[in-house]
Amino acid sequence: MYDYLIVGAGFAGSVLAERLATIANKKVLLIDKRNHIAGNAYDHYDQAGILVHKYGPHIFHTNSREVFSYLSKFTEWRNYQHRVLASLDGQLVPMPINLTTINLLYGLNLSSSELTAFFESKAEKKKDINTSEDVVVSVVGRELYEKFFKGYTKKQWDMDPSELNASVTARVPTRTNKDDRYFTDSYQSMPLYGYTKMFEKMLDHPNIHIMLNTDYKDVIGEVNYKKLIFTGPIDEYFDYQFGRLPYRSIEFKFETLDQDNFQPTGTVNYPNDYGFTRITEFKHLSGQQHKKTSIVYEFPKAEGDPYYPIPKPDNTLLYEKYQKLAAKLEHTYFVGRLATYKYYNMDQVVAQALSTFKKIQSEESTNAVGHQIEHGSLGRN
Structure with a gap:
Protein backbone atom coordinates (compact mmCIF):
# COMPACT_ATOMS: atom_id res chain seq x y z
CA MET A 1 0.00 0.00 0.00
CA TYR A 2 1.42 3.35 -1.07
CA ASP A 3 0.35 6.59 0.57
CA TYR A 4 0.78 8.42 -2.75
CA LEU A 5 0.86 7.43 -6.39
CA ILE A 6 2.58 10.22 -8.32
CA VAL A 7 2.27 10.29 -12.10
CA GLY A 8 5.21 12.03 -13.80
CA ALA A 9 8.84 12.26 -12.65
CA GLY A 10 9.54 15.83 -13.77
CA PHE A 11 9.93 18.77 -11.40
CA ALA A 12 6.36 18.73 -10.05
CA GLY A 13 6.21 15.01 -9.33
CA SER A 14 9.77 14.65 -8.08
CA VAL A 15 9.64 17.59 -5.67
CA LEU A 16 6.40 16.29 -4.18
CA ALA A 17 7.78 12.74 -3.97
CA GLU A 18 10.86 14.00 -2.10
CA ARG A 19 8.91 16.21 0.33
CA LEU A 20 6.30 13.54 1.07
CA ALA A 21 8.97 10.88 1.63
CA THR A 22 11.45 13.00 3.59
CA ILE A 23 9.25 15.32 5.65
CA ALA A 24 5.96 13.43 5.94
CA ASN A 25 7.47 9.90 5.95
CA LYS A 26 4.99 8.77 3.29
CA LYS A 27 5.49 5.80 0.98
CA VAL A 28 5.47 7.00 -2.62
CA LEU A 29 5.25 5.24 -5.97
CA LEU A 30 6.55 7.57 -8.69
CA ILE A 31 5.84 6.47 -12.27
CA ASP A 32 6.74 7.91 -15.67
CA LYS A 33 5.97 6.72 -19.19
CA ARG A 34 9.44 7.75 -20.37
CA ASN A 35 12.57 5.69 -19.69
CA HIS A 36 14.14 8.33 -17.45
CA ILE A 37 13.45 10.69 -14.55
CA ALA A 38 13.75 14.52 -14.68
CA GLY A 39 10.99 15.14 -17.25
CA ASN A 40 11.86 17.72 -19.90
CA ALA A 41 14.88 18.83 -17.82
CA TYR A 42 16.60 15.49 -18.50
CA ASP A 43 20.20 15.81 -19.62
CA HIS A 44 22.76 13.20 -20.60
CA TYR A 45 26.18 12.81 -22.21
CA ASP A 46 25.92 12.31 -25.97
CA GLN A 47 28.15 10.00 -28.04
CA ALA A 48 30.91 12.60 -28.10
CA GLY A 49 30.78 12.92 -24.31
CA ILE A 50 29.15 16.35 -24.26
CA LEU A 51 26.38 17.08 -21.74
CA VAL A 52 23.24 17.92 -23.72
CA HIS A 53 19.59 18.61 -22.82
CA LYS A 54 17.42 16.08 -24.63
CA TYR A 55 14.35 18.34 -24.72
CA GLY A 56 16.01 21.65 -25.52
CA PRO A 57 17.86 24.14 -23.32
CA HIS A 58 16.77 24.47 -19.71
CA ILE A 59 18.25 27.57 -18.09
CA PHE A 60 17.62 27.86 -14.36
CA HIS A 61 16.73 31.30 -12.97
CA THR A 62 14.53 32.43 -10.10
CA ASN A 63 13.80 35.30 -7.74
CA SER A 64 12.62 32.86 -5.08
CA ARG A 65 15.07 32.26 -2.25
CA GLU A 66 12.85 29.35 -1.08
CA VAL A 67 13.04 27.57 -4.44
CA PHE A 68 16.80 28.12 -4.81
CA SER A 69 17.50 26.97 -1.23
CA TYR A 70 15.34 23.90 -1.71
CA LEU A 71 17.08 22.77 -4.92
CA SER A 72 20.48 23.53 -3.36
CA LYS A 73 19.93 20.49 -1.11
CA PHE A 74 20.45 18.31 -4.18
CA THR A 75 23.06 20.08 -6.28
CA GLU A 76 25.99 22.42 -6.28
CA TRP A 77 25.68 25.27 -8.77
CA ARG A 78 27.67 26.78 -11.60
CA ASN A 79 27.13 30.54 -11.93
CA TYR A 80 25.75 31.15 -15.38
CA GLN A 81 23.94 34.12 -16.89
CA HIS A 82 22.25 33.27 -20.16
CA ARG A 83 22.77 35.53 -23.15
CA VAL A 84 20.85 35.39 -26.41
CA LEU A 85 21.67 36.96 -29.76
CA ALA A 86 19.26 37.44 -32.66
CA SER A 87 20.40 36.95 -36.25
CA LEU A 88 19.08 40.04 -38.05
CA ASP A 89 20.10 41.99 -41.14
CA GLY A 90 23.34 40.02 -41.47
CA GLN A 91 24.52 40.59 -37.90
CA LEU A 92 24.06 39.19 -34.41
CA VAL A 93 22.45 41.62 -31.95
CA PRO A 94 21.49 41.23 -28.26
CA ARG A 171 7.73 37.58 -21.17
CA VAL A 172 10.45 39.33 -23.21
CA PRO A 173 11.24 42.80 -21.81
CA THR A 174 12.75 45.78 -23.61
CA ARG A 175 15.68 47.57 -21.96
CA THR A 176 17.11 51.06 -22.32
CA ASN A 177 20.53 50.11 -20.86
CA LYS A 178 23.28 47.75 -22.06
CA ASP A 179 22.24 44.81 -19.86
CA ASP A 180 22.47 41.90 -22.31
CA ARG A 181 21.49 39.11 -19.91
CA TYR A 182 18.38 37.26 -21.03
CA PHE A 183 17.15 37.05 -17.43
CA THR A 184 17.61 39.50 -14.56
CA ASP A 185 16.56 37.16 -11.71
CA SER A 186 18.43 37.20 -8.38
CA TYR A 187 19.52 33.58 -8.75
CA GLN A 188 20.93 32.44 -12.09
CA SER A 189 22.82 29.15 -12.13
CA MET A 190 23.08 25.74 -13.72
CA PRO A 191 23.23 22.49 -11.71
CA LEU A 192 26.98 21.79 -11.59
CA TYR A 193 26.67 18.14 -12.64
CA GLY A 194 23.48 18.51 -14.66
CA TYR A 195 19.76 18.24 -13.99
CA THR A 196 19.55 14.44 -14.07
CA LYS A 197 22.14 14.14 -11.26
CA MET A 198 20.13 16.65 -9.23
CA PHE A 199 16.95 14.58 -9.70
CA GLU A 200 18.76 11.34 -8.82
CA LYS A 201 19.83 12.86 -5.50
CA MET A 202 16.34 14.28 -4.91
CA LEU A 203 14.71 10.88 -5.39
CA ASP A 204 17.29 8.81 -3.50
CA HIS A 205 15.07 7.89 -0.55
CA PRO A 206 13.94 4.47 0.76
CA ASN A 207 10.29 5.66 0.81
CA ILE A 208 10.33 6.38 -2.94
CA HIS A 209 9.81 3.58 -5.44
CA ILE A 210 10.27 4.53 -9.11
CA MET A 211 8.75 2.77 -12.12
CA LEU A 212 9.80 3.99 -15.59
CA ASN A 213 8.40 2.99 -19.01
CA THR A 214 5.05 2.87 -17.23
CA ASP A 215 1.74 4.39 -18.34
CA TYR A 216 -0.42 5.14 -15.32
CA LYS A 217 -3.49 3.71 -17.09
CA ASP A 218 -1.77 0.32 -17.19
CA VAL A 219 -1.17 0.21 -13.43
CA ILE A 220 -3.88 2.38 -11.89
CA GLY A 221 -6.08 -0.67 -11.22
CA GLU A 222 -3.18 -2.81 -10.00
CA VAL A 223 -1.61 -0.50 -7.43
CA ASN A 224 -2.92 0.09 -3.92
CA TYR A 225 -2.61 3.76 -2.99
CA LYS A 226 -4.45 6.31 -0.86
CA LYS A 227 -3.96 9.53 -2.83
CA LEU A 228 -3.00 10.50 -6.37
CA ILE A 229 -0.82 13.36 -7.65
CA PHE A 230 -1.14 13.79 -11.40
CA THR A 231 1.36 15.92 -13.36
CA GLY A 232 0.43 14.79 -16.88
CA PRO A 233 -2.02 16.47 -19.28
CA ILE A 234 -5.28 17.13 -17.45
CA ASP A 235 -7.35 16.39 -20.59
CA GLU A 236 -5.70 12.97 -20.86
CA TYR A 237 -6.68 12.18 -17.27
CA PHE A 238 -10.32 12.81 -18.15
CA ASP A 239 -10.08 10.82 -21.43
CA TYR A 240 -10.40 14.00 -23.54
CA GLN A 241 -14.14 14.10 -22.86
CA PHE A 242 -14.39 17.79 -23.83
CA GLY A 243 -11.77 17.50 -26.57
CA ARG A 244 -7.99 17.88 -26.58
CA LEU A 245 -6.22 20.90 -25.15
CA PRO A 246 -3.99 22.31 -27.92
CA TYR A 247 -0.21 22.39 -27.52
CA ARG A 248 2.78 23.31 -29.63
CA SER A 249 5.56 20.77 -29.84
CA ILE A 250 9.18 20.92 -30.98
CA GLU A 251 11.40 18.72 -33.09
CA PHE A 252 15.02 18.80 -31.93
CA LYS A 253 17.86 18.24 -34.35
CA PHE A 254 21.21 17.60 -32.61
CA GLU A 255 24.62 17.93 -34.22
CA THR A 256 28.14 17.39 -32.92
CA LEU A 257 30.78 19.45 -34.69
CA ASP A 258 34.52 18.86 -34.84
CA GLN A 259 35.35 22.35 -33.60
CA ASP A 260 35.79 24.06 -30.25
CA ASN A 261 32.88 26.51 -30.54
CA PHE A 262 30.01 27.18 -32.93
CA GLN A 263 28.52 30.50 -31.79
CA PRO A 264 29.42 33.31 -29.35
CA THR A 265 26.56 32.76 -26.87
CA GLY A 266 24.47 29.89 -25.52
CA THR A 267 21.53 30.64 -27.83
CA VAL A 268 21.08 32.46 -31.14
CA ASN A 269 17.52 33.23 -32.30
CA TYR A 270 16.54 33.23 -35.98
CA PRO A 271 13.34 35.32 -36.11
CA ASN A 272 13.01 35.60 -39.88
CA ASP A 273 15.29 33.10 -41.61
CA TYR A 274 15.18 29.28 -41.78
CA GLY A 275 12.60 26.82 -40.45
CA PHE A 276 14.12 26.66 -36.98
CA THR A 277 13.62 29.27 -34.26
CA ARG A 278 16.96 29.02 -32.49
CA ILE A 279 20.25 27.16 -32.08
CA THR A 280 21.68 26.39 -28.64
CA GLU A 281 25.28 25.37 -27.97
CA PHE A 282 25.44 23.34 -24.76
CA LYS A 283 29.05 23.94 -23.72
CA HIS A 284 28.17 27.57 -22.96
CA LEU A 285 25.53 26.31 -20.48
CA SER A 286 27.63 23.67 -18.74
CA GLY A 287 31.09 25.23 -18.96
CA GLN A 288 32.36 21.85 -20.13
CA GLN A 289 35.80 21.78 -21.77
CA HIS A 290 35.82 19.60 -24.89
CA LYS A 291 37.56 19.72 -28.26
CA LYS A 292 34.19 19.17 -30.01
CA THR A 293 30.86 20.96 -29.52
CA SER A 294 27.21 19.86 -29.65
CA ILE A 295 24.34 22.08 -30.77
CA VAL A 296 20.59 21.70 -31.16
CA TYR A 297 18.21 23.25 -33.70
CA GLU A 298 14.56 23.71 -32.65
CA PHE A 299 11.79 23.26 -35.22
CA PRO A 300 8.33 24.07 -33.75
CA LYS A 301 5.51 21.78 -34.91
CA ALA A 302 1.88 20.97 -34.20
CA GLU A 303 2.17 17.27 -33.33
CA GLY A 304 4.41 15.56 -30.79
CA ASP A 305 5.12 15.81 -27.08
CA PRO A 306 3.09 18.63 -25.47
CA TYR A 307 5.48 21.48 -24.61
CA TYR A 308 3.71 24.83 -24.86
CA PRO A 309 0.06 25.41 -23.93
CA ILE A 310 -1.38 27.73 -26.59
CA PRO A 311 -2.57 30.89 -24.82
CA LYS A 312 -5.88 31.73 -26.49
CA PRO A 313 -9.17 32.55 -24.75
CA ASP A 314 -11.06 29.53 -26.13
CA ASN A 315 -8.28 27.20 -24.91
CA THR A 316 -8.53 28.74 -21.44
CA LEU A 317 -12.28 28.08 -21.43
CA LEU A 318 -11.69 24.45 -22.44
CA TYR A 319 -9.14 24.02 -19.64
CA GLU A 320 -11.59 25.49 -17.14
CA LYS A 321 -14.07 22.71 -18.00
CA TYR A 322 -11.46 20.13 -17.03
CA GLN A 323 -10.48 22.13 -13.97
CA LYS A 324 -14.07 21.96 -12.71
CA LEU A 325 -14.01 18.17 -13.01
CA ALA A 326 -10.69 18.06 -11.17
CA ALA A 327 -12.03 20.21 -8.33
CA LYS A 328 -14.73 17.60 -7.62
CA LEU A 329 -12.23 14.79 -7.03
CA GLU A 330 -11.13 13.83 -3.55
CA HIS A 331 -7.57 12.78 -2.71
CA THR A 332 -6.36 13.83 -6.18
CA TYR A 333 -4.03 16.74 -6.94
CA PHE A 334 -3.17 18.21 -10.34
CA VAL A 335 0.25 19.89 -10.35
CA GLY A 336 2.63 21.23 -13.00
CA ARG A 337 2.58 22.72 -16.46
CA LEU A 338 0.53 20.01 -18.21
CA ALA A 339 -1.89 19.41 -15.36
CA THR A 340 -2.72 23.11 -15.00
CA TYR A 341 -2.31 24.09 -18.69
CA LYS A 342 0.04 26.96 -17.93
CA TYR A 343 3.44 27.88 -19.33
CA TYR A 344 5.48 27.77 -16.14
CA ASN A 345 9.23 28.20 -15.85
CA MET A 346 11.03 25.48 -13.90
CA ASP A 347 11.21 27.54 -10.71
CA GLN A 348 7.48 28.23 -10.88
CA VAL A 349 6.76 24.50 -11.08
CA VAL A 350 9.00 23.88 -8.06
CA ALA A 351 7.20 26.68 -6.17
CA GLN A 352 3.81 25.20 -7.09
CA ALA A 353 4.92 21.75 -5.91
CA LEU A 354 6.25 23.11 -2.60
CA SER A 355 2.99 25.02 -2.12
CA THR A 356 0.97 21.86 -2.85
CA PHE A 357 3.00 19.96 -0.26
CA LYS A 358 2.17 22.60 2.37
CA LYS A 359 -1.49 22.33 1.41
CA ILE A 360 -1.36 18.54 1.80
CA GLN A 361 0.31 18.89 5.20
CA SER A 362 -2.35 21.35 6.31
CA GLU A 363 -5.16 19.07 5.13
CA GLU A 364 -3.67 16.05 6.91
CA SER A 365 -3.21 18.05 10.09
CA THR A 366 -6.82 19.25 9.96
CA ASN A 367 -8.08 15.73 9.27
CA ALA A 368 -6.06 14.32 12.16
CA VAL A 369 -7.54 16.83 14.59
CA GLY A 370 -11.03 16.11 13.24
CA HIS A 371 -10.46 12.40 13.70
CA GLN A 372 -9.37 12.92 17.33
CA ILE A 373 -12.43 15.07 18.07
CA GLU A 374 -14.73 12.51 16.43
CA HIS A 375 -13.31 9.74 18.59
CA GLY A 376 -13.17 11.82 21.75
CA SER A 377 -9.40 11.51 22.20
CA LEU A 378 -8.47 15.18 21.98
CA GLY A 379 -7.65 16.83 25.28
CA ARG A 380 -7.59 13.66 27.38
CA ASN A 381 -4.78 12.99 29.83
Missing part, protein backbone atom coordinates in the same frame (compact mmCIF):
# COMPACT_ATOMS: atom_id res chain seq x y z
CA MET A 95 18.04 39.96 -27.34
CA PRO A 96 16.01 41.26 -25.44
CA ILE A 97 16.26 44.54 -27.33
CA ASN A 98 18.60 46.89 -25.46
CA LEU A 99 20.75 49.96 -26.11
CA THR A 100 23.44 47.94 -27.91
CA THR A 101 20.82 46.27 -30.12
CA ILE A 102 19.44 49.56 -31.44
CA ASN A 103 22.84 51.19 -31.90
CA LEU A 104 24.11 48.17 -33.88
CA LEU A 105 20.97 47.83 -36.02
CA TYR A 106 20.70 51.48 -36.97
CA GLY A 107 24.36 52.56 -36.81
CA LEU A 108 23.55 55.03 -34.01
CA ASN A 109 25.25 56.08 -30.80
CA LEU A 110 22.26 56.76 -28.56
CA SER A 111 22.39 57.13 -24.79
CA SER A 112 19.82 55.47 -22.50
CA SER A 113 17.68 58.61 -22.30
CA GLU A 114 17.87 59.07 -26.06
CA LEU A 115 16.80 55.45 -26.53
CA THR A 116 13.72 56.06 -24.38
CA ALA A 117 12.80 58.95 -26.68
CA PHE A 118 13.57 56.76 -29.72
CA PHE A 119 11.15 54.05 -28.53
CA GLU A 120 8.49 56.66 -27.75
CA SER A 121 8.78 58.09 -31.26
CA LYS A 122 8.26 54.60 -32.74
CA ALA A 123 5.58 53.30 -30.36
CA GLU A 124 1.95 53.02 -31.48
CA LYS A 125 -0.04 53.81 -28.36
CA LYS A 126 -3.04 51.54 -27.87
CA LYS A 127 -5.96 52.02 -25.56
CA ASP A 128 -6.25 48.29 -24.82
CA ILE A 129 -3.43 45.72 -24.74
CA ASN A 130 -5.06 42.40 -25.60
CA THR A 131 -2.69 40.55 -27.91
CA SER A 132 1.02 39.79 -28.26
CA GLU A 133 1.19 42.23 -31.16
CA ASP A 134 -0.32 44.99 -29.00
CA VAL A 135 2.31 44.45 -26.28
CA VAL A 136 5.30 44.95 -28.58
CA VAL A 137 3.95 47.57 -30.98
CA SER A 138 2.84 49.78 -28.09
CA VAL A 139 6.39 49.82 -26.67
CA VAL A 140 8.84 49.72 -29.62
CA GLY A 141 6.72 50.25 -32.73
CA ARG A 142 5.95 48.22 -35.82
CA GLU A 143 9.37 48.02 -37.46
CA LEU A 144 11.11 46.41 -34.48
CA TYR A 145 8.05 44.25 -33.87
CA GLU A 146 8.34 42.88 -37.41
CA LYS A 147 12.11 42.40 -37.17
CA PHE A 148 12.23 40.61 -33.81
CA PHE A 149 8.83 39.23 -32.93
CA LYS A 150 6.43 38.66 -35.80
CA GLY A 151 8.38 36.00 -37.67
CA TYR A 152 9.66 34.26 -34.56
CA THR A 153 6.19 34.11 -33.02
CA LYS A 154 4.66 32.84 -36.27
CA LYS A 155 7.22 30.01 -36.38
CA GLN A 156 6.88 29.19 -32.71
CA TRP A 157 3.08 29.16 -32.53
CA ASP A 158 1.98 28.91 -36.18
CA MET A 159 -0.20 31.90 -35.41
CA ASP A 160 0.11 35.60 -35.97
CA PRO A 161 0.93 37.51 -32.75
CA SER A 162 -2.36 39.39 -33.20
CA GLU A 163 -4.14 36.08 -32.44
CA LEU A 164 -2.17 35.29 -29.28
CA ASN A 165 -2.65 36.30 -25.68
CA ALA A 166 -0.55 39.27 -24.52
CA SER A 167 1.35 37.02 -22.06
CA VAL A 168 3.44 35.46 -24.84
CA THR A 169 5.51 38.52 -25.77
CA ALA A 170 5.16 40.18 -22.35
